Structure formats: structure tokens, C-alpha cells
Amino acid sequence: MLPEVDLPVRAALPELLAALRDTGTAVLVAPPGSGKTTLVPLALADQVEGRVIVAEPRRIAARAAASRMASLTGTRTGGLVGYTVRGDSRTSAETRVEVVTTGVLVQRLHRDPELPGVAAIVLDECHERHLDTDLALAFALDTRTHLRPDLMLLATSATAEAERLASVMGNGTSIVSAAGIAHPVEVVWAPPTGPVDAPYGLRVDPRLLDHVAAVIRRALTEGTGDILVFLPGAGEIGGVAGRLGGLRDVDVLSLHGRQGSSVQDDALRPGPRRRIVLATAVAESSLTVPGVRIVVDAGLARVPRTDHGRGLDALVTVRASRAAATQRAGRAGREAPGRVYRCWSERDHDRLPAFADPEIAGADLTAFVLHLACWGQTDGTGLALLDPLPAAAAQVARTTLTALGALDEAGRVTARGRAIAGVGAHPRLARALLDGAAIVGDRVAAEVVALLSADVRTSTDDLPAALRRLRDNADPAATAAWRTESRRLSGGMASHPSTGGWSGDLAAALIVGLAFPERIGRVRTAGGRVYLMTGGTAAELAQGTSLNGVEWIAIADADRQPGNAAARIRLAAPIDAETAKLAAEALYADGGEVTWTDGDVLARHRTRLGAIVLSDRPLAKPDPQLVAAALGEGLRRQGLKLLRWTPDATGVRERLAFLHHALGDPWPAVDDASLLADLGWLGPALATARNRKDLSRIDVAAALRRLLPWAQLAQLDEYAPDRIEVPSGSRIRVDYTDPAAPFLAVKVQEMFGSTQAPMLAGGRFPLALHLLSPAGRPAAVTADLESFWRNGYLSVRSELRGRYPNHPWPDNPMKAKPSGRTKPRP
Incomplete structure (x- = not known):
């Protein structure tokens, strides 16, 4: 062979x-x-x-x-x-x-x-x-x-x-x-002479397309043979093709994945005249475009990216990697010596990534995880995967598949999941096909899913209009691919006639809604272009669209460009409220909602379709548990400042913080994060509170004491007393502001006659003494009182005796009588 x-x-x-x-x-x-x-x-x-x-x-x-x-x-x-x-x-x-x-x-x-x-x-x-x-x-x-x-x-x-x-x-x-064909390829650096904006989402600066077209014209005059041009997508191919109008004796062809097979085959066969083949990355490898001696590389690639938080998929334009640039250049040297024109500078080339990111790093993993589940390894454990699944993307995929009924709560594939996987389309589309066929009939369901899955290009954002164009064979190449995929999808199902009463447009919208229930939207302002989707994200129609002003819409394709608040709607179908509720049945909710809104508890009876509120009225008797949950959310959002922190409450918290630092468990942590993590310490007071004002009535000191087991509660005042009696008889408050260094601020004369600093935490922690002058100003700090009297007192005495001559400054403070009255009687 x-x-x-x-x-x-x-x-x-x-x-x-x-x-x-x-x-x-x-x-x-x-x-x-x-x-x-x-x-x-x-x-x-x-x-x-x-x-x-x-x-x-x-x-x-x-x-x-x-x-x-x-x-x-x-x-x-x-x-x-x-x-x-x-x-x-x-x-x-x-x-x-x-x-x-x-x-x-x-x-x-x-x-x-x-x-x-x-x-x-x-x-x-x-x-x-x-x-x-x-x-x-x-x-x-x-x-x-x-x-x-x-x-x-x-x-x-x-x-x-x-x-x-x-x-x-x-x-x-x-x-x-194995070696390659040893035909040399000359590299010509051809960066734009003027400013060109970097690619942004799907947008490519038209000035770059102008430049690519100019480089192609230059290459036509500087070399012989066919020219292969690398561009990121079909839109840019069309843009450059339009800029090459008027060329004589040259055929301009396109090559990308959305074309019909006959059109692709034409680009892969040599022709009688010189050719310019405008191609996407499909021509990077595995394909030989015969006759090519020159490559013009725009230096861009289009890769899938998924916004997992909003459920939006997009293709974004990025700089091609150095590895891709090398492969593209090699196309010029397959049959003879060639030349590559790179539309960037040699300096910029050195800054390109060495290799492109693997698709698993940024793509939607729903189908990937379903395949793993069907194989018996939902998380890929035990399989030889080149990269582990990104945790966040994999979790989103598992959540989606569970909602579709493809996985059970344990993450195992269900019979429905195997049926979805067997369709050979994205799980969302497969679900829409299987469920939608029983409602609107298998033919309509297959036609809509084929439009969404068969890489069929549409010239409109109006999905029903695009479907009618395909049925009328307005674009033969697109129609052929669509009909092939429609037959494949409908051929794998039992026959389902329509249940009746469905117009073609509404049936199409239902299928879209079943596939993407979180993308059903209702217009925010009557006659406007901005919609709130059930998933909570805003989406906007383009100017001049025939869909403008439609109240409800089922969005099949949308992407959100970086920095934009709203997603851009690329393909959608009008839908009515009842069909929207049927398609997004799992998102429909009717009942009481108690939330923390605008700084207080808000209790309403709401009917919702996801984030879209269908009706809203005050709720007279909200569920106390829901109120408590809302108050807890308010505390987590705005912090413990919502409670009333009396001096007593602050003191208890600071004493507990000291004991947790000094002794650890079972003395509880009382920092903000720990107290907010579990609000059970607020006890019945939180359960009976109705609003923000009630939070300020809670006895926080008593609530904090509920954190302690009985044995520790009995030891609190012993291990961390609020006040300590000093030798003069005064009861002075301990400062626990810093849990690592509590101290007692006391005048020097009140400690005469004592050689031992007070101890905290059951004798385990010496209390620092901030010794004060008669005027209450700091004079010395010590935790070893006897050593201070022997060594430090003399210097303090000499400094303060001249300033406060009417106060006692004994030669031997360890034998002197302490006094709360630091100034002698007349």
C-alpha cells in the first residue's frame, strides 16, 4: 500500500x-x-x-x-x-x-x-x-x-x-x-507603519486589515507562486477579500471551517491562474495548499474563552504564538523555496508566547466533563490527561450537567446523560433537541439545533429569519451543511410530531430557550435594545436590528467584551412570556423573598424567572428564618458595626481575644471573620429581630458570653479581669486593646510596697505595668516590678522629684506605703 x-x-x-x-x-x-x-x-x-x-x-x-x-x-x-x-x-x-x-x-x-x-x-x-x-x-x-x-x-x-x-x-x-522539507523560507518583517490598535475581543482594527491587503499586493509583485494568507476568522477574510477587489489575473479564494466541502476543496486544488488563498488556522497543519510559495501572516489567532460566572462563551482574538508563526511560515517552503511576510516586527516576535494555551485552559468544559462521566471518571482521575481540569470551570460544568439531568447528585452519569452524550452535539443543544422534539416535533427541533451547532454563518441576528433563509436555500453552501446536520440529528431520534399550536418562530425560540434558559431576556425599557437575562446579566441588541423592541427574547449567541457591562446579542429569537416560562421552568419561582437591600431587610412576595421579576408586592408576615438569614447577610456585607458596641461589649470582646491569644482553645476567636462565619452566638435575639434597628438592641456583651462553655464562663473574670485592685486599694481597668500585650496604667505611688506585677490567664501571663507620673503621663513600662524598684526607679525618681516635689518619692519604694492620693495632705 x-x-x-x-x-x-x-x-x-x-x-x-x-x-x-x-x-x-x-x-x-x-x-x-x-x-x-x-x-x-x-x-x-x-x-x-x-x-x-x-x-x-x-x-x-x-x-x-x-x-x-x-x-x-x-x-x-x-x-x-x-x-x-x-x-x-x-x-x-x-x-x-x-x-x-x-x-x-x-x-x-x-x-x-x-x-x-x-x-x-x-x-x-x-x-x-x-x-x-x-x-x-x-x-x-x-x-x-x-x-x-x-x-x-x-x-x-x-x-x-x-x-x-x-x-x-x-x-x-x-x-x-523526522526532518521536514529543506526548502528555505525567507522571513520579511512587514509591520504597519502607522498606529494599529491591539485586538479586542472579536474586533480587529480595520487599519490592520488595510495593511494586510497592502502587504498582499506587495507580495504579488515581489515573488511568484500562490499566496496563502493567515487571518483570525471568516469576518477578517471577507474584509481583506473586499480590499483586494480589482486585482487582474488573480483568483481570491477563502478557506475556513464554516464553508461547504466543495468550496474548501476548491481552495485545496491548484487552479489555472495565480491564487490568493485567505485562510484561518485550519491551514496551519494537516493541510497542503498546493502551489503556495508566499505566506502573509497577520499574526492573529481566534481562541474560545468562557465567562463561567455569566455562562457566556466567546471567541476572542489573540496574538499567535511563536510556534504557530513557525508552522505558518513553513507553508511557504513545502514545495520550493518561499517567503513569509510577517505583519509585525522582529522585536514584537520575541515577545510572543512560545506556544498557544491548550483549549482546556479557557474553554467551556460541559461536554468534556460529560464525556469523562460517561467513561466513568467525572473528574478525570486515573486518566492520562495532559493537563488537569481547571477546578472552577469543571465545577461549573458539573453544575450545568446536574441541572440538565445528565449527572446525579453524586456526579455519576445518568441514562439521560448517556442519551445527551449520544446526540453528538453540545450537551445544552442535545438537551434542547431531546426535550424540544417532544413538544414542537423532531424536524423543527433538529433544524434549530443544526443551525446552532453546524458552524452555519448567518448574516442576521434574527434566528427565525436566518432559519427561513436556510429553508429557502438562500445560501447554498450554508444550506448544504445545515441540511446535512439536520438529517443527522433527526435520524437518531424516534419520530415526534408537533403537539400543535406552535408557530415556526415560537417553536424556534422554545428550542433556544431550552438550550440556554439563563439567556432568556426581557427588555428593560419598552421599545429599548437592552435586556435583562434570567441569569442576571444585561444583553444588548445591535443598532438597526429587526428584533428591536421585542419584549421577550431567547438568546442563542451572545458574548461580553472585556470592560462592557452588557453582553452583545449575536443571534436570538422573539419569545412570549408563557413560552419563556416553559423553557426556563427550573428558574421559575413564586413566593416570599426576604433580602438585605439598601441597608435593611426587605420582605416582598415575588414571582421570578431567574433574575427577571414578573410581579412584586410587599410581604406582610415574612418567615422569621428568612428574616434571620437576611440580617445575617447584612452583617456579612456591612460588618459588625450594625450591632451596638457598648463599652461593656467591647470590653468582653477584648478580654476574650486576649485569652484566645494567650491560651487558644477552648477560648474562642472573636475577630470579625470568626464572628461573622457563624452568627449562632447572637442566639434568640437574631431569631426575633425584624430589621436593622432590632440589631442595635441586641445585648452584645451577653451574646459574646454565650460563646463560652460553662467552665470557661466561670473563669472569665478570674483569667481576664476587667479591673484589678492595686496596693493603694484602687480598682483600675486593664487595657486589653492589643490581645498580645494587655497592660495596666497605674501611677507609680499606687504600687509602692509591692514587688510582684499582677498575673493574668491563671498565672500564666504577667501583666505589663505602664507606670505613670502624678500627672498621669507615662514614666516607665515593666512586667518585673522588683527589678524596676532596684534598677529603674532611681532614674525615674530623679527625673520626676524635681517636677513634682510635693509628692512622695521614698528611698525604698518596696517598703513605702502605697497611696491613691499622690499629693500629701496640707
Whole structure:
């Protein structure tokens, strides 16, 4: 089967095949253009009994790889070499090499982890770190470990991060390297001459697109061959294509994942005239665009980011990594010496990140966690994942799946969860398909879900209008992809006729609402464009939209740009209040609400749909437990200052703080955080309070004493007395302001005759004495009174006797009589 094609990877095949025979696993590091995607699977097929599965991260790459291998072997696609992607398959009984997407491979592993008839798996482009690639690797390794030790597993990468791959795949995994095609690529630094704003969310400065178009025109005159241009998304491709109008004898083509397969194939075939192919990152690896001698790189990439707090997904534009820039440049040297024009400076290049972040670091993990749960490992424990799940994102995913009924309270997958996973769409969309089909019929449900899941571009934010355009075949390429996905989705369900009474637009809105119940919104001001969503976030329609003024709306796609208070609505459908309540039934609530609002307790009877208040009236007799909870929330928000801190209460708290510092448990901590963590110490007073004013009536000193067990309560005044009697007979208050250093401020004459400072905490803690002058000013500090009388008193006496001559300053203070009256009688 292996064709006589001279590609660089051929030299590494003996070592690679030997490694796979010896240990069953290997990592192949080879740059783009080396032939790893085409020659390696064919060579493996010659060595094994059974089918070789090649998993690609993108559908376009899977189809292109199968077509290329079929061409090399002189067979038709679907014969010896075939492919299977979502909604499209060309295989037969004679197929020995099947190229699939990683998502398809994950689904097959779920259906039958033993993969009968499969001898080897090649996971291509592992360096791209897509979620499905990480899952496919982990599941395949688990299958190999526990079910199929004979299954060969090869991971390929175009970058040098092979050590991590090999370590995850297990001891003995060999790393084999193959050279690339040695055609030199000249780097031309072509930064903009004027200011260009950095990318912001999905926005790319139009001045950068002007510059990219100018660089393309320059490249046309400075070199020969086709030009491959890297841009972040389909919008920028359209923008640059428009700026290239008027070029003669040149074909301008586009290449991105949302196109129909025939349009993509056109870009991958050489044409009669010189071509400019405007492409997204799909052309970085696994694809060969023939005839390319020049690459123009805008230096940007588009990656998924999820706002987990608001439940909003978005694609954001970022600077491409140095690794991506190297791969893109290599496209110019696949067939001959080439040139790359980089639309940034060499200095900026050194500041780029070395590698792109893995998708697991910022993407929505709902589907990922459901796949793990179906495999039996919801948190990924025991699986060979390249990165652990980010804790916050994984928790949000588990919460969402539990709400969908896909996981039980223990985090185990349910029968409903397996049905949702089997749909082959995002769990939210799968839930909408399964539940919505029983209400509006399977055809409508499948059509709406297909629109949301099949990468179909829409020219409007009005979802029903976009659906009508697809049904009318207004855009043949988009319609073809949509119809294929609709058939796939509806084909996997039992037939459900509509329950009747549903208009097409309202049925579409219901499906959207079932998928995203927290994105149902009601307009804030009649006739306005800003909506409050049930999830609590504001969302805004674009100017001039046909949806403007609709009271209720079901939002299918929205993103929030950094710094903006409101999300931007990209695709939505009008919905009425009753349908909104049906779609977001779990968010509907009707009853008393007691909250801490504007500095006091607010008790209302409210009907809500999530954050949207449908009706609101005063609540005459609120539940005391709800009132207590609201008061507790007020204390946590505004602090203990809401209580009335009398001198007695402050004194008890300071004494307790000293004993906790000096003795620890069981003496309680009484700092703000500890007291607010559990408000049970406020006792019945909090349970009977109705508002903020009642908080100020609570006896805080008595409440603090309730923190103490009976034995400690009896010892409080002994271990930390409020006042201490000094030798003069005066009872002086102890200052406990600093729990680490309480002290007693007393005049020198009142301590005459004493050689021992008072002790606290049951004799464990000497009390510091701040000895004062007759006028009450500090004179000395000591905790060792006898040592002070012997050593420090003389200097204090000499300093104060001249200032206060009418007061007693005995030569021997240890024998002198103490006096509260520091001035002698006349």
C-alpha cells in the first residue's frame, strides 16, 4: 500500500515501525510537509492486521488527508482509504485506513471501547491541544491499558513538546523525529507603519486589515507562486477579500471551517491562474495548499474563552504564538523555496508566547466533563490527561450537567446523560433537541439545533429569519451543511410530531430557550435594545436590528467584551412570556423573598424567572428564618458595626481575644471573620429581630458570653479581669486593646510596697505595668516590678522629684506605703 513517494518522513519509518512493534506506543515529531499525515498511516496498514484509524482535529483536514492518501495509492476515496466526519462518511468493507475527526473517535470509544477490528490509532496534530484530542488520547490509552494491550497508539506533533506526550503515554514510549522539507523560507518583517490598535475581543482594527491587503499586493509583485494568507476568522477574510477587489489575473479564494466541502476543496486544488488563498488556522497543519510559495501572516489567532460566572462563551482574538508563526511560515517552503511576510516586527516576535494555551485552559468544559462521566471518571482521575481540569470551570460544568439531568447528585452519569452524550452535539443543544422534539416535533427541533451547532454563518441576528433563509436555500453552501446536520440529528431520534399550536418562530425560540434558559431576556425599557437575562446579566441588541423592541427574547449567541457591562446579542429569537416560562421552568419561582437591600431587610412576595421579576408586592408576615438569614447577610456585607458596641461589649470582646491569644482553645476567636462565619452566638435575639434597628438592641456583651462553655464562663473574670485592685486599694481597668500585650496604667505611688506585677490567664501571663507620673503621663513600662524598684526607679525618681516635689518619692519604694492620693495632705 505504501506508495513510492519521496517525502522526508520515509527515512524515519523503519525506526517508527520498530518502536510501535516493540512497545505499542510512540510519539512522532515531524514538521508540516514531512508526510507524517499521509505516509505513516499507509506504512502502518502494511504492517498490521486490521484497520488503521487516523484522528484529525478538523473535518476539513480529515477529508483532505483521506483524499491525498487515496490519490497516492491510486484508489478512490472510500476504498482502501476512507473518512468519517460528522454528517459525512465514505468508507467500505475494503477500507484499511479511515480518517476521522477526534470527536468521531471519542464517540466510537464510548460505544465500544474495545474498538474491534482496529489495529492502530494515529492521533495527528496533538500539539494543537483541542479538547477532543486530549479526550481521545486519554480514552485510547485507557483502552490499551485495560482492554486492548495489542492496540498500537501513535501520537504525532509538529512541535518539539514531545516529552510531555511520551510521559503521559507511559514508560517505554519512544520519541521518533523526522526532518521536514529543506526548502528555505525567507522571513520579511512587514509591520504597519502607522498606529494599529491591539485586538479586542472579536474586533480587529480595520487599519490592520488595510495593511494586510497592502502587504498582499506587495507580495504579488515581489515573488511568484500562490499566496496563502493567515487571518483570525471568516469576518477578517471577507474584509481583506473586499480590499483586494480589482486585482487582474488573480483568483481570491477563502478557506475556513464554516464553508461547504466543495468550496474548501476548491481552495485545496491548484487552479489555472495565480491564487490568493485567505485562510484561518485550519491551514496551519494537516493541510497542503498546493502551489503556495508566499505566506502573509497577520499574526492573529481566534481562541474560545468562557465567562463561567455569566455562562457566556466567546471567541476572542489573540496574538499567535511563536510556534504557530513557525508552522505558518513553513507553508511557504513545502514545495520550493518561499517567503513569509510577517505583519509585525522582529522585536514584537520575541515577545510572543512560545506556544498557544491548550483549549482546556479557557474553554467551556460541559461536554468534556460529560464525556469523562460517561467513561466513568467525572473528574478525570486515573486518566492520562495532559493537563488537569481547571477546578472552577469543571465545577461549573458539573453544575450545568446536574441541572440538565445528565449527572446525579453524586456526579455519576445518568441514562439521560448517556442519551445527551449520544446526540453528538453540545450537551445544552442535545438537551434542547431531546426535550424540544417532544413538544414542537423532531424536524423543527433538529433544524434549530443544526443551525446552532453546524458552524452555519448567518448574516442576521434574527434566528427565525436566518432559519427561513436556510429553508429557502438562500445560501447554498450554508444550506448544504445545515441540511446535512439536520438529517443527522433527526435520524437518531424516534419520530415526534408537533403537539400543535406552535408557530415556526415560537417553536424556534422554545428550542433556544431550552438550550440556554439563563439567556432568556426581557427588555428593560419598552421599545429599548437592552435586556435583562434570567441569569442576571444585561444583553444588548445591535443598532438597526429587526428584533428591536421585542419584549421577550431567547438568546442563542451572545458574548461580553472585556470592560462592557452588557453582553452583545449575536443571534436570538422573539419569545412570549408563557413560552419563556416553559423553557426556563427550573428558574421559575413564586413566593416570599426576604433580602438585605439598601441597608435593611426587605420582605416582598415575588414571582421570578431567574433574575427577571414578573410581579412584586410587599410581604406582610415574612418567615422569621428568612428574616434571620437576611440580617445575617447584612452583617456579612456591612460588618459588625450594625450591632451596638457598648463599652461593656467591647470590653468582653477584648478580654476574650486576649485569652484566645494567650491560651487558644477552648477560648474562642472573636475577630470579625470568626464572628461573622457563624452568627449562632447572637442566639434568640437574631431569631426575633425584624430589621436593622432590632440589631442595635441586641445585648452584645451577653451574646459574646454565650460563646463560652460553662467552665470557661466561670473563669472569665478570674483569667481576664476587667479591673484589678492595686496596693493603694484602687480598682483600675486593664487595657486589653492589643490581645498580645494587655497592660495596666497605674501611677507609680499606687504600687509602692509591692514587688510582684499582677498575673493574668491563671498565672500564666504577667501583666505589663505602664507606670505613670502624678500627672498621669507615662514614666516607665515593666512586667518585673522588683527589678524596676532596684534598677529603674532611681532614674525615674530623679527625673520626676524635681517636677513634682510635693509628692512622695521614698528611698525604698518596696517598703513605702502605697497611696491613691499622690499629693500629701496640707
